[in-house]
Amino acid sequence: MSNIKIAILGMGNVGTGVYQILQENNEEIYKYLNGDIEVEKILVRTIDKKRKISIPNELLTNNYDDILSDESIKIVVELMGGIHPALDYIKRAIKSGKHVVTANKAVMATYGKELKGLAKENGVFINYEASVGGGIPIINTLMESLAANKIEEIIGIINGTTNYILTQMTNYNMSFEEALKLAQTNGYAEADPTSDIEGEDAAFKISILTSIAYGINIPSKAIEREGITKIHKSDIDYASELGYKIKLLAVSKRCKDNIEIYVYPSLVPNEHPLASISNEFNALFVRGNAVGELLLYGKGAGSLPTGSAVLADILSVARLIKNNIGNDKNKNDKFNDIQIKGIGESQYYIRLQVVDKPGVLGKIAMTFGEYDISLESVMQKGRGEETVPLVFITHDIEKNILDKALDEINAYDFVEKIATILKVENI
Amino acid sequence: MSNIKIAILGMGNVGTGVYQILQENNEEIYKYLNGDIEVEKILVRTIDKKRKISIPNELLTNNYDDILSDESIKIVVELMGGIHPALDYIKRAIKSGKHVVTANKAVMATYGKELKGLAKENGVFINYEASVGGGIPIINTLMESLAANKIEEIIGIINGTTNYILTQMTNYNMSFEEALKLAQTNGYAEADPTSDIEGEDAAFKISILTSIAYGINIPSKAIEREGITKIHKSDIDYASELGYKIKLLAVSKRCKDNIEIYVYPSLVPNEHPLASISNEFNALFVRGNAVGELLLYGKGAGSLPTGSAVLADILSVARLIKNNIGNDKNKNDKFNDIQIKGIGESQYYIRLQVVDKPGVLGKIAMTFGEYDISLESVMQKGRGEETVPLVFITHDIEKNILDKALDEINAYDFVEKIATILKVENI
Numbered sequence: 001m002s003n004i005k006i007a008i009l010g011m012g013n014v015g016t017g018v019y020q021i022l023q024e025n026n027e028e029i030y031k032y033l034n035g036d037i038e039v040e041k042i043l044v045r046t047i048d049k050k051r052k053i054s055i056p057n058e059l060l061t062n063n064y065d066d067i068l069s070d071e072s073i074k075i076v077v078e079l080m081g082g083i084h085p086a087l088d089y090i091k092r093a094i095k096s097g098k099h100v101v102t103a104n105k106a107v108m109a110t111y112g113k114e115l116k117g118l119a120k121e122n123g124v125f126i127n128y129e130a131s132v133g134g135g136i137p138i139i140n141t142l143m144e145s146l147a148a149n150k151i152e153e154i155i156g157i158i159n160g161t162t163n164y165i166l167t168q169m170t171n172y173n174m175s176f177e178e179a180l181k182l183a184q185t186n187g188y189a190e191a192d193p194t195s196d197i198e199g200e201d202a203a204f205k206i207s208i209l210t211s212i213a214y215g216i217n218i219p220s221k222a223i224e225r226e227g228i229t230k231i232h233k234s235d236i237d238y239a240s241e242l243g244y245k246i247k248l249l250a251v252s253k254r255c256k257d258n259i260e261i262y263v264y265p266s267l268v269p270n271e272h273p274l275a276s277i278s279n280e281f282n283a284l285f286v287r288g289n290a291v292g293e294l295l296l297y298g299k300g301a302g303s304l305p306t307g308s309a310v311l312a313d314i315l316s317v318a319r320l321i322k323n324n325i326g327n328d329k330n331k332n333d334k335f336n337d338i339q340i341k342g343i344g345e346s347q348y349y350i351r352l353q354v355v356d357k358p359g360v361l362g363k364i365a366m367t368f369g370e371y372d373i374s375l376e377s378v379m380q381k382g383r384g385e386e387t388v389p390l391v392f393i394t395h396d397i398e399k400n401i402l403d404k405a406l407d408e409i410n411a412y413d414f415v416e417k418i419a420t421i422l423k424v425e426n427i
Numbered sequence: 428m429s430n431i432k433i434a435i436l437g438m439g440n441v442g443t444g445v446y447q448i449l450q451e452n453n454e455e456i457y458k459y460l461n462g463d464i465e466v467e468k469i470l471v472r473t474i475d476k477k478r479k480i481s482i483p484n485e486l487l488t489n490n491y492d493d494i495l496s497d498e499s500i501k502i503v504v505e506l507m508g509g510i511h512p513a514l515d516y517i518k519r520a521i522k523s524g525k526h527v528v529t530a531n532k533a534v535m536a537t538y539g540k541e542l543k544g545l546a547k548e549n550g551v552f553i554n555y556e557a558s559v560g561g562g563i564p565i566i567n568t569l570m571e572s573l574a575a576n577k578i579e580e581i582i583g584i585i586n587g588t589t590n591y592i593l594t595q596m597t598n599y600n601m602s603f604e605e606a607l608k609l610a611q612t613n614g615y616a617e618a619d620p621t622s623d624i625e626g627e628d629a630a631f632k633i634s635i636l637t638s639i640a641y642g643i644n645i646p647s648k649a650i651e652r653e654g655i656t657k658i659h660k661s662d663i664d665y666a667s668e669l670g671y672k673i674k675l676l677a678v679s680k681r682c683k684d685n686i687e688i689y690v691y692p693s694l695v696p697n698e699h700p701l702a703s704i705s706n707e708f709n710a711l712f713v714r715g716n717a718v719g720e721l722l723l724y725g726k727g728a729g730s731l732p733t734g735s736a737v738l739a740d741i742l743s744v745a746r747l748i749k750n751n752i753g754n755d756k757n758k759n760d761k762f763n764d765i766q767i768k769g770i771g772e773s774q775y776y777i778r779l780q781v782v783d784k785p786g787v788l789g790k791i792a793m794t795f796g797e798y799d800i801s802l803e804s805v806m807q808k809g810r811g812e813e814t815v816p817l818v819f820i821t822h823d824i825e826k827n828i829l830d831k832a833l834d835e836i837n838a839y840d841f842v843e844k845i846a847t848i849l850k851v852e853n854i
Binding site: 017021022024025028029031032034129135136137140141144145146147148149150215271273276277288289290291292293294295296297298299302304305307308309311312314315316323325328330331 | 444448449451452455456458459461556562563564567568571572573574575576577642698700703704715716717718719720721722723724725726729731732734735736738739741742743750752755757758
């Protein structure tokens with residue numbers, strides 16, 4: 001058996017990319033595998049639908065059992081997205097002794113541990129490179145290239161939608177709403193952008209990377225997160241004056257006794273490579289105790305980049321199949337029992353709107369002082385308007401202490417509101 | 428057999444790093460392999476030598492035959508550097524049926540094709556991730572993660588010494604000589620820095636990457652190259668005024684009928700991520716027809732980062748050994764028969780020193796015009812001195828035509844010299 005037969009579930013954006021790559025790059029694929037990848041069946045909802053690419057009709061089915069019962073199919077490639085019915089389809093594929101390749105972050109973040117266990121029991125592999133960072137080979141890098149490292153830190157810009165929005169706000173002085181609308185027009189944000197802009201998507205992805213890097217299983221719901229909806233374009237300007245760019249960061253750090261994990265809009269120093277990651281691009285910054293700093297940057301979404309990662313998974317499993325290697329049931333993939341916590345001590349950027357009168361800054365600074373919060377910089381902007389912005393960058397402080405101080409400050413009658421709280425990530 | 432036994436050849440900088448990682452990260456290694464890596468023998472020149480780390484005396488030998496004749500040793504890890512005797516040792520290891528992991532760029536660039544063939548004949552693997560980019564997993568990324576891509580372009584900052592020197596010249600207004608001296612003091616340049624500053628080291632590395640990306644074998648001597656010794660600090664300033672940073676780039680591009688390959692000091696637009704790669708860091712920018720743009724950035728040298736890459740190779744081979752997989756003798760690794768060429772049409776940065784008198788610019792511009800060389804920008808600097816710099820950026824032009832025009836320009840009596848010619852890499 002020289003060729004490997006696969007089935008694809010879903011012919012949307014990524015499915016189309018995978019199919020296209022299989023056609024266009026078949027020479028490269030053959031060279032890697034010394035054989036071909038043959039698409040034997042494609043599961044779609046509607047068979048008679050006009051598609052972007054032409055697919056022979058006999059490949060299409062809307063009955064998953066056609067795929068499960070076909071013993072020639074060795075790999076099921078799940079590209080439907082969402083939990084249902086993808087989760088069920090993946091489980092049934094595994095139980096039928098088929099290897100699985102998936103791009104499904106929601107499934108892997110939520111049921112990854114269970115599925116990996118099930119796959120091992122059944123002697124098959126489940127690969128999911130495309131679930132994080134699109135075409136960026138972050139999972140393979142963590143699992144293979146950094147296998148001999150203790151991972152100390154992962155800091156990612158892993159949501160293209162929010163990075164696109166923040167870039168537009170930064171470069172073209174747009175408001176959040178304007179930038180979101182542009183992102184939707186250009187296909188970088190969905191009609192319902194909630195999961196992206198509220199940081200849920202990034203939480204899924206950092207949960208997956210954390211499970212690989214530290215061997216712990218963290219439901220994405222347990223991850224402290226904050227989206228980008230409260231960021232005002234003035235915050236971007238103030239950050240810029242202070243030498244920072246604002247990025248939505250997904251962070252997972254190994255501390256002494258626990259793992260610090262969160263998704264939070266943060267100020268990144270201009271000199272750091274993460275600050276220069278623009279638009280829909282993604283980047284992963286990894287620190288390992290041997291390799292030191294490593295950064296991977298590329299397209300975090302899109303039909304062909306994501307398809308490239310799916311194909312890498314398919315090829316890697318296909319080569320194992322050709323070598324008669326199954327997943328090792330006896331291998332001890334024990335998950336670690338490390339506690340997680342949210343944000344630890346950190347610097348913060350705070351923008352208040354206050355009435356412009358003498359003594360206000362003094363009163364606020366004193367209140368910070370009472371909570372032992374020392375300040376790295378203070379910036380007062382505007383004059384004579386009803387309220388003016390007052391921007392602080394604190395030194396390291398626990399968030400709950402900061403919150404108490406801010407509650408007290410918020411109660412002053414000259415404080416209109418605590419407008420923005422951002423993290424400062426001094427990497 | 429649960430553990431895999433290896434021998435290390437050479438206990439210098441990288442060897443020490445590998446040994447240290449094996450000690451410190453043995454938990455991670457065990458987790459990957461479900462077994463240990465045991466160092467059975469270490470080949471050194473002098474056995475009784477004070478070393479940075481303590482190594483049990485019984486591991487050390489100065490007789491390579493001790494290693495070759497020990498059948499328990501499955502992998503020979505060559506970390507001596509240089510062609511001789513490393514090449515011979517690698518060949519003998521392969522012929523004895525031992526797998527090889529090497530960090531040797533000179534050997535792989537010059538004898539890679541031969542060694543890969545020999546390894547296949549003998550059913551063993553030869554892995555060489557650490558030969559390019561230190562800890563950056565560029566080879567694994569090209570071979571595995573981008574396996575389903577047609578690689579279109581590789582642009583690398585792959586020599587840490589020159590990048591360190593250029594960064595010092597840029598950030599601290601140093602001359603080349605001052606920066607080189609600092610690099611030597613800080614251990615980023617060798618006593619004889621020729622191979623680095625003349626681009627030979629980068630040529631080795633781009634030759635290796637080209638052989639992986641395009642399946643062609645290019646002796647590094649055939650690669651057009653230019654070092655950084657002619658760059659004056661004023662060039663860095665003018666480039667900066669024009670919106671560029673100067674970097675020594677190693678480039679390999681797939682053109683219609685051939686591969687364009689060269690190492691050349693080049694202007695990189697400030698907005699491009701490669702422009703922000705500073706000091707001793709390396710970066711590789713890859714464009715694939717599916718993945719799009721991908722950039723990998725990290726430490727291109729150093730004991731532990733390079734050791735991390737060596738360990739990744741060891742682990743990957745060790746896992747294959749445990750699965751009883753040898754190199755497939757029947758696999759057709761045919762090398763492509765593509766022609767290579769040097770730099771194709773390109774923009775150039777040119778600095779002339781000319782006498783400051785009326786009509787000079789006109790005469791030079793007209794000469795460019797006669798050769799159909801159009802100019803993107805012209806910058807005249809200084810006044811009243813004996814000679815003043817005149818800086819041009821051309822539009823795309825073949826180098827041989829540019830050279831002819833410059834020969835003619837150089838003959839004018841008001842031209843003191845053609846001071847600098849740099850490439851402009853408009854990525």
